[in-house]
Amino acid sequence: MSIIMEQIKRTKIKDILASAEYEKTVNVKGWVRTRRGNKFVNFIALNDGSSIHNLQIVADVTQFDEELIKRITTGSAISVNGTLKESAGKGQSVEIQATEIEVVGDCNADEYPLQPKKHSLEFLREIAHLRFRTNTFGAIARVRHAMIFAVHSFFSEKGFLNIHTPIITASDAEGAGEMFKVTTMDINNAPKTEEGDVDYSKDFFGKATNLTVSGQLEGELAALAMSEIYTFGPTFRAENSNTTRHLAEFWMIEPEMAFYDLDDNMDLAEEFTKYLLNYALENCMEDLEFLSKRLQEEEKGKKAADQSMELIEKLRFVVDNDYIRLTYTEAIDILMQSKPHKKGKFQYELKGFGSDLQSEHERYLVEKHFKKPVILTDYPMSIKAFYMKQSDDGKTVKAMDVLFPQIGEIIGGSQREESYDKLLERMRAMDLPEEEMSWYLDTRKFGSVPHSGFGLGFERLMLFVTGMGNIRDVIPFPRTPNNAEF
RNA sequence: UCCUUCUUAGCUCAGCUGGUUAGAGCACCUGACUGUUAAUCAGGGGGUCCUAGGUUCAAGUCCUAGAGAGGGAGCCA
Numbered sequence: 001m002s003i004i005m006e007q008i009k010r011t012k013i014k015d016i017l018a019s020a021e022y023e024k025t026v027n028v029k030g031w032v033r034t035r036r037g038n039k040f041v042n043f044i045a046l047n048d049g050s051s052i053h054n055l056q057i058v059a060d061v062t063q064f065d066e067e068l069i070k071r072i073t074t075g076s077a078i079s080v081n082g083t084l085k086e087s088a089g090k091g092q093s094v095e096i097q098a099t100e101i102e103v104v105g106d107c108n109a110d111e112y113p114l115q116p117k118k119h120s121l122e123f124l125r126e127i128a129h130l131r132f133r134t135n136t137f138g139a140i141a142r143v144r145h146a147m148i149f150a151v152h153s154f155f156s157e158k159g160f161l162n163i164h165t166p167i168i169t170a171s172d173a174e175g176a177g178e179m180f181k182v183t184t185m186d187i188n189n190a191p192k193t194e195e196g197d198v199d200y201s202k203d204f205f206g207k208a209t210n211l212t213v214s215g216q217l218e219g220e221l222a223a224l225a226m227s228e229i230y231t232f233g234p235t236f237r238a239e240n241s242n243t244t245r246h247l248a249e250f251w252m253i254e255p256e257m258a259f260y261d262l263d264d265n266m267d268l269a270e271e272f273t274k275y276l277l278n279y280a281l282e283n284c285m286e287d288l289e290f291l292s293k294r295l296q297e298e299e300k301g302k303k304a305a306d307q308s309m310e311l312i313e314k315l316r317f318v319v320d321n322d323y324i325r326l327t328y329t330e331a332i333d334i335l336m337q338s339k340p341h342k343k344g345k346f347q348y349e350l351k352g353f354g355s356d357l358q359s360e361h362e363r364y365l366v367e368k369h370f371k372k373p374v375i376l377t378d379y380p381m382s383i384k385a386f387y388m389k390q391s392d393d394g395k396t397v398k399a400m401d402v403l404f405p406q407i408g409e410i411i412g413g414s415q416r417e418e419s420y421d422k423l424l425e426r427m428r429a430m431d432l433p434e435e436e437m438s439w440y441l442d443t444r445k446f447g448s449v450p451h452s453g454f455g456l457g458f459e460r461l462m463l464f465v466t467g468m469g470n471i472r473d474v475i476p477f478p479r480t481p482n483n484a485e486f
Numbered sequence: 487u488c489c490u491u492c493u494u495a496g497c498u499c500a501g502c503u504g505g506u507u508a509g510a511g512c513a514c515c516u517g518a519c520u521g522u523u524a525a526u527c528a529g530g531g532g533g534u535c536c537u538a539g540g541u542u543c544a545a546g547u548c549c550u551a552g553a554g555a556g557g558g559a560g561c562c563a
Contacts, residue, residue: 033524040520058521074513091523115497115513116524122555123497177561214563239561240487252563347559359559412563457563470556482554 005100008081014050017094022086028055028096029079029104031133034116035072037061043089044072044098046080049132052139052290056087056095068101074116075107075133121473128477128486136294139287140466140474143280147461150279151232151253154272160228160255165215167234170207171436178238179210180248211236215254216453217387217440220416223256223451224443230255232458240481244470245407245460249479256453262389262398262415265452266375269402269411270323272456273373277315280465288312288465295467308406311467317372323402324370327378329353334369335361353395356383359408366403374403386426388414389450400454407463413454420444 008027011019016028030048037043037059044057057080061069072078082096089095113127114134124131131137152162168182184204185191191202200208215231222229235252255268280288292311299307309317326334332352340346348358357376366374378396381388388397402411417423423444427434434441462474472478477486 036522036525038519038522038525041522043522043525045523054523056523061520087521089521089523110496110514113496117497117512118524119497126555235563237562241561242487243559243561244557246562250563409563455563460563 005079005102006081010079012050013046013048013053013055016055016084016096017051017053019084019094022084022094024084025081025099026084026096027079027081028057030055030077032072032074032076032078032107034074042069042072044078044080046078047133047138049138049141052135052142052286053092056089056092057082057098057101058085058095059098059101064098064101068103071103071106072101073107073109073112075109075112075114076103077105077107078102079104121470125472125478132476135290137473139290140462140468141476142287143284143291143466144462144474146280146284147276147458147465148232150276150283151230151458153279154275155230155255158228160230160257161222161226163215163219163222163226163229163231165212165218165231165233167212168205168209169212170205170209171217177213179213180236180238182209182211213237214252214455216256216455219254219256219453220440220451221443223258223453224447224449227259228255228257242481244472245463247459247471247475247478247480250471250475251458253456253458254453256451258449258451260415260452261450262377262400262452265413265415265454266323266325266377266400269375269400269413269454269456270373273402273410273461274319276461277465278319281312281315281319285312288315291466291468308467314405314467315465318404321372323373323375325375325377328357328376328380328396329378331357331361331365331376334365338364338369340364354380354382362403362408363405366408367405371405373405376401376403384414386430386432387416387423389417390422390426398452402454404460404464407460410460410464411454411456413452415450415452418444418448418450420448 008025010029011026013028013030016026028046028048030046033045033047033054035042035044040061042059042061044059045054046057047054059069079102080096080098081100082098085095085097087093087095114130119134124134124137132141155162185198185202191199193199200206203209213235215233215235219229219231231252231254233251234249236249237246238248239246255272257264257268260268288311295308295311308314332350335341335350341350346358346360348360350361366372377398377400378391379399379401381390381395381397384397384399388399390397398415400411400413401409404410417426420441424434424441427437459471459474462468463471466474468474472480
């Protein structure tokens with residue numbers, strides 16, 4: 001039996017909670033978190049995703065059909081007409097006194113996996129299609145949206161153009177890791193060349209293609225005409241990485257700026273990340289407060305020394321302090337002088353100039369020595385990509401890595417090599433196919449200028465802003481080795 | 487890919503040096519309660535102890551292999 005309800009325009013719960021128009025008749029729609037009460041009065045906690053906070057619906061049970069009330073279970077979707085009231089109970093300022101309730105979508109309580117209790121993140125990962133309905137993942141979804149919006153507003157305010165770079169690419173010279181192949185050929189029956197290799201000339205694009213690992217090279221092409229651009233798109237790495245900070249499919253922001261040297265690049269990276277964190281503080285406070293409490297709850301059992309700084313305090317701390325800038329060589333010196341090195345406490349030996357820093361070394365610098373974000377520059381040429389600008393010392397390149405506490409490398413970037421000869425020389429030394437990359441080299445031939453850029457891993461930013469520990473929890477549907485569910 | 491830990495009810499977990507019929511809290515069902523706050527109280531149903539072998543009089547517990555998950559490392563954003 002369906003009840004025809006009076007048609008009232010729906011109001012979002014966020015707006016109801018901020019309203020003081022008592023006695024006004026309103027309609028709300030959403031999903032039930034819990035229902036409790038007795039024979040005479042029931043309280044329904046309703047959430048529609050617009051806020052971390054639930055709206056309390058008060059139903060005088062004697063006014064409603066008993067069968068209807070029974071169908072209002074955790075997870076069910078309902079539409080409520082009622083009167084906005086100042087709450088008679090503690091715990092909320094406003095509530096809705098229901099006059100009409102319709103169950104829009106039933107939810108079998110026996111089968112519904114979400115309960116009004118704390119679930120483990122691992123369990124929720126297995127039911128990622130439903131985890132939006134929890135406080136934690138609702139908060140993360142709202143913060144994620146705010147951060148996406150802030151990225152665009154930051155660059156737009158500064159006159160940067162958003163460029164859509166290709167997702168399918170034929171370039172395999174970017175050196176950013178293993179790639180996913182893109183093909184329309186039948187892999188069990190692929191056309192072969194006379195030598196017996198797969199004949200990609202018969203494939204859809206007439207050559208071997210992959211999913212992009214970076215939009216940087218195309219971004220540079222745009223920057224060397226439009227001056228300042230950024231990309232913000234999906235990125236794919238087929239590395240067999242099983243960590244709390246790697247995904248096979250993730251979103252990356254890559255600004256690229258003509259006439260920027262490495263210092264300008266660092267200035268932008270610092271201003272950008274601070275803008276994003278500040279945007280979260282100004283626009284997502286309720287969600288951040290919830291996430292902060294969640295984190296403290298989770299870390300209750302830990303020793304005081306192992307507990308992280310309170311989330312909101314941590315974000316303010318980064319926004320209010322200058323990032324430390326130092327060269328790779330200076331970092332090695334500091335590490336050589338450090339207690340853990342002298343006492344042999346590092347698990348990996350410090351090898352000195354020419355070897356890459358282990359993450360335990362980076363973490364020591366950021367979390368123990370400086371206790372704030374650190375930008376490391378001027379890395380040895382041998383451990384960095386071919387396109388980075390070579391320094392006059394002949395040993396280092398104008399590279400920069402921005403390291404954040406807890407999550408490590410959040411940004412990797414550099415000033416780009418603008419000299420045609422030096423770039424070509426480096427490509428030959430690294431055995432890169434110069435024919436295929438001629439379009440990239442052309443930019444250094446025709447009006448080349450100094451330019452710089454960097455890549456910011458969006459989900460790593462999300463880890464930092466939300467205080468979550470696993471990157472699989474800050475993207476709605478994570479793709480990792482052995483997992484492409486949903 | 488390597489190292490390491492884990493897998494027991496729908497969920498979170500306990501189950502000791504192998505020993506009777508495998509437990510708790512929450513959830514679910516039934517009942518009580520006129521303002522609850524993850525409501526509370528009483529009762530009830532619910533198990534392939536991850537899978538396959540093995541040791542033993544006896545295996546949730548020990549051994550081997552496999553699967554899945556967590557954490558750390560490498561690669562990086």
